[in-house]
Amino acid sequence: MEKGKSKYYISISDESWIKIVKVKNKSLIKQLKENLDKGEAETIALSIEISADLLLMDEKLGRKIAEEKGIKISGTIGVLLKAKKKGIIQEVKPLIYELIAFINWHYRKAIHQRL
Helix, strand or coil: CCCCCCCCCCCCCCCCCCCCCCCCCHHHHHHHCCCCCHHHHHHHHHHHHCCCCCEECCCHHHHHHHHHCCCCEECHHHHHHHHHHCCCCCCCHHHHHHHHHHHHHHHHHHHHHHC
């Protein structure tokens, strides 16, 4: 498996409904990067530019900043709960346990690589 990919990884770059766009407001990205990484900064900036209905983000500080900017947000658990409500998945708990295990593995691996 490639670095950073889990068993749930799927490539979406070839999907026709996915549009890859560049953020125009570079000054907002620069401002957001004072507290966030590039991906989160660009995601928030783009959400503002396109007046997104919803932003999917799990990172705590990114969520806080997005909310302060009036962006409606959801995270992975929110998506799972919505999927269960719509009958797309049967159970949320097993997936949350797998997510916790993956996150713990990911952080342990990252810490080990820094040693």
